[in-house]
Amino acid sequence: MTVLEWATDSIIDVISNLGYPGVFALMIVEGIFTPVPSELIIPFAGYLASQGEMSLVIVIVVGTAGAAIGNTVAYFIGYRVGRPLITRYGRILRLDQDDVLIAERWFSRYGDVAVLLGHAIPGIRSFISFPAGIGRMRLRNFVAYSTVGAMIWTTVLAVAGFLLLEEWRTFASNTESIDLYAVIVSMALLVGYVYWSKRRRRSSTRVEEMSQP
Numbered sequence: 001m002t003v004l005e006w007a008t009d010s011i012i013d014v015i016s017n018l019g020y021p022g023v024f025a026l027m028i029v030e031g032i033f034t035p036v037p038s039e040l041i042i043p044f045a046g047y048l049a050s051q052g053e054m055s056l057v058i059v060i061v062v063g064t065a066g067a068a069i070g071n072t073v074a075y076f077i078g079y080r081v082g083r084p085l086i087t088r089y090g091r092i093l094r095l096d097q098d099d100v101l102i103a104e105r106w107f108s109r110y111g112d113v114a115v116l117l118g119h120a121i122p123g124i125r126s127f128i129s130f131p132a133g134i135g136r137m138r139l140r141n142f143v144a145y146s147t148v149g150a151m152i153w154t155t156v157l158a159v160a161g162f163l164l165l166e167e168w169r170t171f172a173s174n175t176e177s178i179d180l181y182a183v184i185v186s187m188a189l190l191v192g193y194v195y196w197s198k199r200r201r202r203s204s205t206r207v208e209e210m211s212q213p
Contacts, residue, residue: 015044024066031070046161067150071129078133107131119149
C-alpha cells in the first residue's frame with residue numbers, strides 16, 4: 001500500500017466513523033478557522049456517498065449547515081471585537097494582518113456579493129466573514145449570501161468526491177513510485193511555504209515599522 005493510498009483510506013475511515021454529526025461539527029470549526037480544511041472533509045464524505053454509506057444530498061445539507069453556522073460565528077467575532085483586536089490576536093484563529101487587509105479590500109470592492117463569491121472560492125472563503133462583521137454588514141444579508149456560497153462550495157467538493165475519488169484511489173494504489181513523488185512534492189511545498197512565510201512576515205514588519213512615527 002502506498003503512502004497516498006494509506007492516507008486516503010485513513011481519512012475515509014475517520015469520516016466514516018464520525019458520520020454526519022462529525023461532518024457537521026468539523027464544518028462549523030472550519031467556518032471559524034481552518035485546522036482541518038473542508039477539502040479534507042467533504043470530498044471524502046462524497047466518496048462514502050458513492051459507496052452507499054452516506055447520502056450525497058445529506059452530506060451537502062449537513063456540510064452547508066455546519067459551514068453557515070461557523071461563518072456566522074466568525075461574523076460575530078468581527079462584529080464584536082472589531083479590526084484592531086482581530087489584527088492583534090488574529091493568529092489565534094490563523095488570521096494575520098495581511099489576510100484581514102485582503103478580505104477587507106475584497107469586501108469593499110464587491111460589497112455584499114463578496115460574501116457569496118468569497119465563500120465559494122478557495123483562499124478568500126477562509127476569512128471573508130470577519131470583515132463582513134467588522135463592516136457591520138446586515139446580518140440577514142450575510143446569512144443568506146454566506147449560506148448560498150457555502151452550499152456552492154460544499155456541493156462542488158461533495159460531487160467531486162462522489163465522482164472522482166475512486167479513480168484517485170486506483171491511481172494511488174497502482175503507481176509504484178507514487179510514494180517517492182509524494183515525499184518530494186511534499187518537501188518542496190513545505191520548503192516553499194516556510195520561505196514564503198518568512199518573506200511575508202518580513203514585509204509585514206517593514207510596513208509596520210514604516211507606518212510608525
